[in-house]
Amino acid sequence: MESTVSVSKGVFLFPNGYKKQSQSKKKSQPLFEKLLTKQQWYITYKRNWNIIESEIKELHNKTYSILLNDIVNYLKSFDTDDESVQVNGIVPSATLLTGVNQPDHLSQFTALIEKIRNDVTPHIAMVNSEDASTLKHLVENVVWQLIHGHEALDMSIDEDTNNITFESKRLRKNQCTMKVLQKWYTNKYNTPSPKKKKHSSVKRSLVIIIPDFESFNCSVLQDFVMIVSSYVSSLPILFIFGVATSVSALHKSFPYHVSSKLLIQVFHSHSSPVYMNQVLEDIFLTHQSPLHLSGKAFELLIDVFLFYDFSVTGLVQSIKYCMMEHYYGDNTKSLCCERDRIEEAVTNLNSEDLENIRQLLSFRPYVESQDSQTQIKLFEDDNFFREFVYREMNKLHDYLYSFYMCVRLLTGFVKDLPRNPLGKSMREIYTKCTIDLVTDTHEFKECMLLLGFQSQVKMVEGIKNALKVINSLQNVSPVKPLRSTPTKNNYNNIKPSDDLGENFVKTVRVHLMIFLRQIENANTEATVLTKYNTDDDDDVENIPGNRYKLKEKLLQSTKVEKIQSEFEMVRSRFVSYLTEVLARGLRPPRSQPLHELLVFADVAAVKKQIVGAPRGALHTALSNPQYYLQCSCCHLPTSDSMSATLPDVSLAYKLHRECGKHINLYDWLQAFAAVLRPDDEDERSDNPEVQTRFTRAVAELQFLGFIKSSKRKTDHVMRLTW
Incomplete structure (x- = not known):
């Protein structure tokens, strides 16, 4: 019988190898992203973090490329x-x-x-x-x-x-x-x-x-x-x-x-600290970084790294959390972006955002330094204020450009000094520079004093390294007027700040090249002139017992007057010039207007999340569940009070804190049942439901490490906490 012949009617299927493709369901976008995707601050944060992630991946591949190639060559052998x-x-x-x-x-x-x-x-x-x-x-x-x-x-x-x-x-x-x-x-x-x-x-x-x-x-x-x-x-x-x-x-x-x-x-x-220094110096401690950390915040993250896990991944995630905290819910933080996007970000600000910028703490001292007419325009004219914000953000980028250049210069000169008064790495010096004016500190003055004793070879090497640092910096685009707002607001009435940025760096480079040439060609030989006392004291030697005058004569004969060599004079001038340049370029970020837009300084907001306190959190959760559950049934009038609506483990925890070192399980059960069933005095401890809930709560406390079984008494447990 043929394959298509049948007594009953039917449909005959001949497979031809075709397979129906399964329709892939469209992934629904999370609610969080639906609400935030179109907001300006979230767009800026996402773009900046993607740039940082790509730079970290590139640095990671570059750092481990030599090691991976060595292992692969060993396997190939x-x-x-x-x-x-x-x-x-x-x-x-x-x-x-x-x-x-x-x-x-x-x-x-x-x-x-x-x-x-x-x-x-x-x-x-x-x-x-x-x-x-x-x-x-x-x-x-x-x-x-x-x-x-x-x-x-x-x-x-x-x-x-x-x-x-x-x-x-x-x-x-x-x-x-x-x-x-x-x-x-x-x-x-x-x-x-x-x-x-x-x-x-x-x-x-x-x-x-x-x-x-x-x-x-x-x-x-x-x-x-x-x-x-x-x-x-x-x-x-x-x-x-x-x-x-x-x-x-x-x-x-x-x-x-x-x-x-x-x-x-x-x-x-x-090693982990070496890799951490590379990540910080090449990605985060640069003028191109979108977000800059204050000294206190940076010090907190470094302490967590050094005292906990030595994890660079954890450090990067902590910086990411600081970045999220900085941007979240504030459209004014969209100004924390690349320099080329400042104009677009300023244009997109509305009146409410401009008012939030006016309320920044660093804006008040700047306004007080201006005349009355300019103050009125800064508060009432939004177009004039937009022009002001645009120019100040560019000046802030110029300041950061000069600031990081000076930090790298200072690091290059002081990292090899004896006893390292300011530290060995750039991250240590950056922390000191952002907290206070470093040129006024005792450590900085000690470093400059030690630089004044350096040899000619060491000084030449330091200046050459400084020139390499300056040559590696990219050019900074000049500040242009904001095209989207009128420029006829007499912005020139505002007092300009000190000129920083590209011109400052070019000037420093020229002076360093001059000092390098002078130090290389300077003579190191010094002339010594000796002054003797020409008074006639011939009778002193003839007078017996007059040893005091003889001692004075011998001391005067040994006094010499040393004239500095050419190298020493040039070195002294160079140290003075370096001190002057660093005092100008290393002013802390808090001295700049609107620095809150680019510098994250809210340490208290992230310390709880970055530095975990599991013991304190566990005690809070068990003694006051409403702190985390946010429910009305767990509300307690006082911290020591108890309620039948509390979770069983929380109730057992509060009861066990009233006991001594050894806890009788029967007494503990009686107290537990008295709170759950205050009306039923006769059969509350014999209720199977109460016993089951109590047994489970005790097991959970034992799992958390608050109690353990006692070998001295079978019906007792031992308390493990104070």
Whole structure:
């Protein structure tokens, strides 16, 4: 009977290989973004943060490029056909010293995997300690990633022929063993495939990455290394260990019979403080940065970095939070943007935004310094005020351009001085410069005094480095009148501030070149003139016992008058000029009008979120739940009062604080039931619901670490907090 012949009527379906594409649902935009996307401050924040993220990614790739290239070249040096690797089952391994900054390790190994996948092999397995509690789990995870890690590459290869196929059926994890891996590798690279002739001839290595070596179980890792070493003759396996502490941790974890199976090569990554200084100096501590942190805010973020986790990722996220706090809900902060966009941002400000700018604390002393006619126009004429804001924002950018140039100059001259009065790095000097006028401090005067004793070679080297800093700066665009508002408002009546910016930097550069030429050609020899007393005191020596006058005569004969050399005079003039330049360029940001628009200084607003206090937050949540729940049922007249509407764990916590070191569970249950069922005195403690709620609350307090079971008394628990 034919396939289309049937007793009953029907529809016959002939599959032709067509597969219906699943309609992808449109992702709904979050409500938060719907409300904020069109607001000017959010657009400015999003654009600026995208620029910062791209710069951080570029700096990260540049910083770790040398390290990644060294590791890749080491992996490439082991040819899969080289018999020296297979002798005695020795496994080549690269040990990467990553440092203790755990949150930054993910980005390092992500870049390493991408580099290895592009240059060495697509077969990579990265296993964390939480996924390898036993040897069985470790082997399954490694084998599964090595077998299926190449599928994305195979799919991209076969896309041109419109024939996307896999070599074999996808394996389950419980089927993944070393024998299965060996069989798969033999079929893939030793058996020629007509579809993949180009790739079957070149064998690829198998790379196993263990990023958190110290967190692994030593016995599990030892057994795994021994198993892998037995398969090295047929499988070209390479190890990459991520060690946070030192190489000694590797040798302590592996005994000799295990470490002898590893060919270890050590690679050192950049230390976290060094990388942090690069991120700050190249991205955030520049005049091109959209947001600038005050000294107190910057000091807080650096302290969190140095005293907590050494995480550059955490530091960047803290700066991002400060940036969100700076921009949120205030359209005037749209002026915190690139210099080319200031005109557009000023034009988009409405009357309410202009009034908010007038209420800034730095605007009042500026207005008081102007004449009465200008003051009236600044408050009543919006067009005139827009012109004022536009010019002041450009002057503020000129100030920041000169300020960061002077900070870098000061850093270059004082970072190598004895005892480092101002610090060694730019971030330390930046903090001091933004808090107060640094040229009036005792540390600055000590640095200038030490510069006055520097040698000619050291002075020439410092000036050359300063010229390199100035030459690396980009040109600043001149201030132009605001085209979108009238310019006939007699803006020239406003008293201009000191000229900073490009002209200031050019002048400093010219003077430094003159001083460099003078110091290089200066003579270092000094003339010494000796003055003797010409009085005739011949009788002094003849008078016996007159030793006092003889001592005075000898002291006068030793007095010399030293005339400074040419180099010393030029050096003295240079130190005086440097002090004058820095006093002009390093005025703190708070001295500038409208600095609040570009400088974030609200430390109290972000300190609670950046510096966590889990113990205090937990105590507040349990003793006063309304603080977080914001519900009327948890309202308490006093902090010590109790209510049946409180959460059970909160009620149990407040009752346990009234007890001593040992708490009787029966008495605790009676007090707990008395609060929940004040009317039912007879059967309230025998109620199963009350007992269940009490048991759960006690278990939660034990999990939080407030109590523990006592071995002295079975019906008591021990209190662990004061």
